[in-house]
Amino acid sequence: MKNLSHFITIFLFLVPFFLGTENVTALKSHDGSEEWGYVQVRPKAHMFWWLYRSPYRVEDSSKPWPIILWLQGGPGASGVGIGNFEEVGPLDTSLQPRNSTWLTKADLLFVDNPVGTGYSFVEDDKLFVKTDEEAATDLTTLLIALFNKDEKLQKSPLYIVAESYGGKFAVTLGLSALKAIEDKKLKLTLGGVALGDSWISAEDYVFSWGPLLKDLSRLDDNGLEQSNSIAQRIKQQLEDGKFADATSSWSELESVILANSNNVDFYNLLLDEGSDSSSTLSAMELGLFKEISMKSYSKYLTTMRSRSFSPGGDDDIDTLLNGVIKKKLKIIPENVTWGGQSNKVFSYLEGDFMKPRIDEVDQLLAKGVNVTVYNGQVDLICATKGTEAWLKKLKWEGLKNFLGKDRTALYCGSTKTTKGFVKSYKNLHFYWILGAGHFVPTDQPCLALKMIASITQSPAT
Structure with missing residues (x-):
């Protein structure tokens, strides 16, 4: 990964250039390989973004070089921090090159979404979004600000790639962006939407757990009975439109699952939460910040933070983002403290948290958008069993043919060990990633990189 070494070389020695427009404040590195900044998506609501231009870029007229917009989950988890330094960006939390970075296949755009997440901030709590659609509107405003005045960006098809709750943001953004494109308000080509272990249908996931x-x-049997009982209650609450109550019941169900399973890890069901092998990403992703859930996770967090970690390691991401990274970026306000998960963002979205977004997936498919769904085999929170359940609820005209197709086995590297499966029909694609939990790029980096190259039709070799 020789081409990535320059990211370390220049990381702390960037010569920033100011770029300013009416609602955009931005800096870029001297060599143009990185740009970052704020877009004021609404008065007093500021969204932070960070763009990496790939040193592996290949100019191929038949296959334009793609750009990936990474959307983290939570809601309220930071893509600029977690997705970037923990999963697919050029450098890890020790600021060393990541051999499996997706930058080898595409340019990468990380956004702290919704406002209030990570480095993004609001000047008034009333400006937090309360729905996925409101978040999509803000993201569309950001895309308009970044793409409409940059012809180089416009030449790259945009692929919205999401993880966890980010999948709900991705499908609502996909539809919002398409409308803006049709209305000639947004100058970009939407290449596709990829939903990684995504919280598309809470009902199907809670029924899969038990x-x-x-x-x-x-x-x-006792644990199963308790689990199914609460899942049934959640189903009824969703049917009655009591979405905030359903969120509370979801939190209660998590606690029941933890108690009856002796603390299974929701992000890798082969592990216990807080075990030595358990991912530190877990504490920063989907939900887990309701009062009930926080009690059950306090032991986990205490355990993780009591261990000895090397400087710059996973446990040190808060220090990294609030220290050397904040200093490098130069434009983060002093009163903005980076956090892996924003409690306020989650709280304001409490009423939307359990709402399904299956209809939005249907609409994207009907409009001809390439939709990819991928799932880690041992994820529990967004279990493959639940993903397959909501997928079968699609009204898309091609569903029957899709379900009737055979899967193709996937391999990685020189061995013939089965690493996953894929099934495709027209513009719907499904990847089963073996051995991976909730965080596919971290758990199966080789196959994830191979998959993203296929999704984006990257001209990179």
């Missing part, structure tokens, strides 16, 4: 854990001996 049976899946029972089959794997992690719950007994």
Whole structure:
């Protein structure tokens, strides 16, 4: 990964150039390989973005070089921090090159979404978004600000790639961006939407947890009965439109699952939460900040932080983002403290948290947008069992043919060990990623890189 070494060389020695427009404040590195800044998406609501231009860029007229917009989950988890330094960006949390960075296949755009997440901030709490659609509107405003005045960006098809709750943002953004493109307000080509372990249908996920854990001996009949009982309550609350109540019941169900399974890790069901192998990403992703859930996770967080970590390691991401990275970026306000997960963002979206977004997936498919769904085999929070359940609820005309197709086995490297499967029909694609939990790029980096190259039709070799 020789081409990535320049990111380390220039990382702390960037010569920033100011770029200013009416609602955009930005800096870029001297060599143009990085740009970052704020877009004021609404008065007093500021969204932070960070763009990496790939040193592996290949100019191919038949396959234009793609750009990936990475959307983190939570809601309220930071893509600029987690997705960038923990998963797919050029450098890891020790500021060393990541051999599996997706920058080898595309340019990367990280955004702290919604406002109030990570480095993004609001000047008034009333400006926090309360719905996925409001978040999509802000993101569309950001895309308009970045793309409309940059012809180089306009030449690259945009692929919206999401993880966890980010999948709900991705499908609502996809539709919002398409409308803006049709209305000639946004100058870009939407290449596709990819939903990684995405919280598209809460109902299908909560109903998957009990049976899946029972089959794997992690719950007994009593635990299964308790789990299914709360899942049924959630189903009724969703049907009655009591979405905030459903969020509270979801939190209660997590606690029941933890108690009956002796603390299974929701992000890798083969592990215990807080175990030595458990990912530190877990504490920063989907939900987990309701009062009930926080009690059950306090032991986990204490355990993780009590261990000895090397400087700049996973546990040090808060120090990294509030220290050397904040200093490098230069434009982060002094009163803005980076955090992996914003409690306020989650709280304001509490009423939308459990709402399904299956209809939005249907609309994207009907409009001909390439939609890719990928899932880690041992994820629990967004279990493959639940993903397959909501997928079968699609009204898309090609669903029957898709379900009837055979899967193709996937391999990585020189070995013939099965790493996953893929199934495609027209513009719907599904990847089963073996051995991966909730964080596919971290757990199966080789196959994730191969998959993203296929999704984006990257001309890179």
